[in-house]
Amino acid sequence: MEDNCIFCKIANGDISSKTLYEDDMFRVILDINPAAKGHALILPKKHFADIYELDQDTAGEVFVLAKRMAAVMKEALGCEGMNILQNNGEIAGQTVFHFHIHLIPRYKEDEIGFHMEGKGEPDYSLDDVQKVIVEGLKAVRAV
Ligand code: 5GP
Ligand code: ZN
Numbered sequence: 001m002e003d004n005c006i007f008c009k010i011a012n013g014d015i016s017s018k019t020l021y022e023d024d025m026f027r028v029i030l031d032i033n034p035a036a037k038g039h040a041l042i043l044p045k046k047h048f049a050d051i052y053e054l055d056q057d058t059a060g061e062v063f064v065l066a067k068r069m070a071a072v073m074k075e076a077l078g079c080e081g082m083n084i085l086q087n088n089g090e091i092a093g094q095t096v097f098h099f100h101i102h103l104i105p106r107y108k109e110d111e112i113g114f115h116m117e118g119k120g121e122p123d124y125s126l127d128d129v130q131k132v133i134v135e136g137l138k139a140v141r142a143v
Contacts, residue, residue, distance in 0.1 A: 002047040007098035011043040025058065026065055031102070035112055038077045038105040042066060048099040050088040058099075066101055079105030083114050 001008045009015040011027045018030035020040055031039040042065055048054045054062075070082050085102040087094040106112065 002098070005047055005098050007043050007096055007100060008047050011045045011098075021065075021069065025061055028065070028069055028103075035102075036079075036105050036107065036110055038073055038079065038103075040069065040073070040103040042069065042101040042103065044099060049097045050094065050099055051086065052088065054099055062101060066103065069103055073103060073105055077105050079107055081106040083112075085114075 001012060006015065010017045010029060013027075017027070019027055020030065021028040024045070026042055026044055028040055028042050031041050042062060044054075044058050044062065046055075046058065048058065051059075066084055070084065073079065074082065083102070083104040083106060085104060086100070087102075104112070104114075
């Protein structure tokens with residue numbers, strides 16, 4: 001548990017929250033400032049600032065839980081879709097530096113503007129981008 005981390009305190013029950021689910025690794029809560037009805041957050045009880053710090057075990061389990069929550073929320077809320085979002089770094093919109101996954105139910109005409117607009121044909125080579133990432137993966141595997 002990290003001092004002064006609000007999500008550590010919420011995840012571990014020191015600060016109350018609208019809890020939807022809890023087990024020994026995670027707490028799932030309603031977001032205090034929801035983007036849509038039922039907007040929920042999956043918080044690991046262990047502190048990881050972001051995906052780069054996440055351990056393998058938590059990384060594996062968290063998406064299994066996201067899948068379960070998404071299925072249940074679809075039925076319970078009658079939403080028509082769901083965005084599953086996870087922000088890393090200020091530039092990506094992260095405001096709380098304790099890893100979390102957003103589950104954002106989507107409804108017809110909800111006027112949420114989540115869509116990634118392509119920028120057209122890139123002015124850099126996709127081959128170069130492919131190469132640098134594939135080389136990075138090889139380097140990780142070699143460690
Ligand atoms: P981020 O921008 O870091 O991806 O997401 C942080 C989310 O946490 C925001 O959607 C924000 O509304 C939510 N949040 C921040 N503080 C609290 C809190 O004290 N309680 C709850 N339930 N949600 C919070
Ligand atoms: Zn924390």
